[in-house]
Amino acid sequence: MKIGDNVIYRGRVLVLLGHDPMSVPDRHAQVEDPETGERFDVLYDELEPLPAGAQGFDQGFDQGFDPAA
Numbered sequence: 561m562k563i564g565d566n567v568i569y570r571g572r573v574l575v576l577l578g579h580d581p582m583s584v585p586d587r588h589a590q591v592e593d594p595e596t597g598e599r600f601d602v603l604y605d606e607l608e609p610l611p612a613g614a615q616g617f618d619q620g621f622d623q624g625f626d627p628a629a
Contacts, residue, residue: 561609566610567609
């Protein structure tokens with residue numbers, strides 16, 4: 561998980577703002593609720609990455625890069 565990624569914490573989608581280095585035992589992360597703006601610290605190990613494709617709207621077609629264009 562990278563800073564700025566959407567993550568899941570206890571069923572809520574939050575934005576990862578920062579985290580402790582890997583060398584720190586019981587690492588904490590700083591997250592923000594994008595709906596309320598609330599920021600808080602959580603245990604890093606309790607975060608889950610948001611599954612690919614769960615962000616944005618799925619229109620049923622790919623709007624990505626077209627090398628033929």
